[in-house]
Every structure is written in structure tokens, then in C-alpha cells.
Amino acid sequence: MKTPATRSGPSPAPPRRSRGAARHRIEPPSRLTLAALFFAAVLLLPACTGALRALRMGESLFGGGPFRALGLSGPLACFLGGGTLFALAYFLFRIPPRPYVAVHEATHALVGLLFGARVSRMRIGEESGSVDVSRSNAAILLAPYFLPLPAVAVLLVFGLGCAVAPLRGTAAGAVFAVLAGLAWGFHFCFTLNALLQPQTDLDAYGFFFSCVSLFFLNAVLLYFSLLAFGAASLPEGLRLLSDSIGRSYEWLWDWAFSLRAASEAAA
Numbered sequence: 001m002k003t004p005a006t007r008s009g010p011s012p013a014p015p016r017r018s019r020g021a022a023r024h025r026i027e028p029p030s031r032l033t034l035a036a037l038f039f040a041a042v043l044l045l046p047a048c049t050g051a052l053r054a055l056r057m058g059e060s061l062f063g064g065g066p067f068r069a070l071g072l073s074g075p076l077a078c079f080l081g082g083g084t085l086f087a088l089a090y091f092l093f094r095i096p097p098r099p100y101v102a103v104h105e106a107t108h109a110l111v112g113l114l115f116g117a118r119v120s121r122m123r124i125g126e127e128s129g130s131v132d133v134s135r136s137n138a139a140i141l142l143a144p145y146f147l148p149l150p151a152v153a154v155l156l157v158f159g160l161g162c163a164v165a166p167l168r169g170t171a172a173g174a175v176f177a178v179l180a181g182l183a184w185g186f187h188f189c190f191t192l193n194a195l196l197q198p199q200t201d202l203d204a205y206g207f208f209f210s211c212v213s214l215f216f217l218n219a220v221l222l223y224f225s226l227l228a229f230g231a232a233s234l235p236e237g238l239r240l241l242s243d244s245i246g247r248s249y250e251w252l253w254d255w256a257f258s259l260r261a262a263s264e265a266a267a
Contacts, residue, residue: 034206041212046252048212050245051219058223058230058240075229078174082181083188090189100190101129104144108133111143138205138213145195146217148187154180155228168231177229184225 029037089095102124109119109131118134133140158167158176167173195202202210220241227237 029205034209037206037209041206041209044212044216046248047245048216048219050248051216051223051241053248054241054244055219055223055226057244058226058237074169074174075177076226078177079181079184079226079229082178082183083185084181085178086182086185087189090185097127097190098124100186101125101127103149103186104194105129105131107144107147107149108140110149111147112136112140115140138210141201141204142210142214145191145201145214146221148183148221150186151180151183151221151225154183155225158228168229173229180225180229184222 105122105124109122112119112131112133112135115135115137117136117140120132122131123129154176158173158180161167161172161176167176204210223241224237227234230237
């Protein structure tokens with residue numbers, strides 16, 4: 001599948017383009033900026049492990065249900081069911097990529113608008129597309145890889161429904177959890193397929209920085225997507241996530257201190 005494309009203002013030396021890669025005309029970051037981003041990605045690695053731990057520990061916040069005997073809460077089982085259903089359909093029926101191309105380009109455009117860019121000339125093809133934006137940055141370039149617009153739409157509708165009537169723990173809430181799982185399955189399947197191909201989107205601000213930040217942002221957004229269907233409040237979910245990430249950095253600090261102490265003792 002050709003991956004979608006996004007373009008911004010012209011520069012005399014456009015980056016190398018691969019098959020279906022994004023077409024950005026941006027000023028390349030300086031070596032100092034790339035080094036700083038690489039260092040920031042290294043510092044973000046413990047947060048990635050903390051976010052994964054929060055996803056596992058968050059099961060206690062997602063609520064009960066008939067799937068407890070399997071170690072799953074009701075919302076999580078419905079969510080995983082929807083994601084698995086889409087993954088099976090994706091691999092068995094070869095879903096055409098055009099809907100993903102449209103979502104990909106719309107995400108570039110939406111985030112570009114949020115950053116004050118002018119958006120024009122969106123083109124959606126069978127396997128690739130492009131959109132022109134007047135400015136670009138890491139958030140605009142990487143947005144389609146961590147921001148699943150269909151899942152956001154499901155969560156917004158679910159949130160509006162909860163404002164009218166209690167939906168958590170009901171059959172309607174379970175349906176929304178399945179829809180959210182389908183939307184995340186759509187995001188993961190097509191995004192992983194795109195990332196398996198050469199992507200200039202990931203190279204612009206450093207491949208390592210892009211991969212680490214995308215991993216972290218996907219894990220955090222997935223955590224809050226699941227939390228939306230559980231019985232816990234947002235402050236409880238934030239507390240669990242921050243505690244889990246904090247413990248990762250505490251472990252790293254303790255490990256570094258013990259390593260230093262061991263080296264001093266050996267000397």
C-alpha cells in the first residue's frame with residue numbers, strides 16, 4: 001500500500017522520497033535540534049514502559065463484567081473483540097486502503113489547522129494521497145500515526161451520550177466499546193502497514209525520536225480510550241498513569257545509583 005502524503009511550503013532541497021512516502025517541503029532541523037530530540041527520546045523510554053504498565057494495571061479501573069473469569073473486564077473484552085474483528089477482516093478480505101488514506105490526510109489537515117496552518121488541495125487516491133499545508137512541524141507530520149480520528153469520533157459521541165444518560169456498564173456502552181475497538185483496529189492495522197514501508201514522515205525529526213514518541217502517544221491514548229468505558233473517574237485514571245510512569249523513572253534512578261555505588265566499591 002502506498003502511504004499517504006502531506007506537503008507544506010517549498011524549499012530548494014526536498015527530502016528523498018520513497019514509494020508512496022509523504023511529500024513535505026520543510027526546513028530540515030539542525031544537527032543540534034536532532035541531537036536534542038534524540039536525547040529527549042531516550043528520556044522518554046521509561047515513560048513508555050510506565051504507560052504499558054498503566055495499561056496492564058488499569059484493568060482494575062475498567063470495571064467488572066461477565067468476562068472476569070477470563071481475567072478481562074467487560075469493557076476491555078468488548079474493546080478487544082472489536083479490534084480483533086477488524087484485524088480478521090483486514091487480513092482475510094484485504095480492505096481497500098482508500099478510507100485510511102482519507103483519514104490520514106484529514107488528520108494532517110486537522111492538526112495543521114490547530115497549529116494555525118492554511119490547508120488546501122487535499123487529494124485522496126486509491127492507495128495514496130496528499131494535502132498542502134502552509135507550515136509543518138513534528139506534530140503535523142506524525143499526527144496520523146498516533147491520533148486515530150475514527151476512535152476519537154466514537155469517544156466524542158459516547159461522551160455526549162453519557163451527558164444525556166448513563167451508558168457505562170450498559171448494553172449501549174458495550175456497543176460503543178466494540179465500535180472503539182473496531183476504530184483502534186483500523187488505526188493499528190493500516191498504520192502498522194504504513195510504518196513497515198519507508199516513511200519520510202519519520203525521518204524528518206529523527207527516526208528514533210519519531211518511533212519512541214509514537215509508541216508513547218499511542219499507549220497513552222489507548223489507555224484513556226479504555227478508561228472512558230470503565231467505572232473509574234478521570235482523576236483516578238490520571239493518578240494511576242502518573243504513578244506508573246513515576247515508578248519507571250524511580251526504578252531507573254535507583255538502578256543508576258546502585259550502579260554508581262557498585263563501581264565506587266569496586267574502585
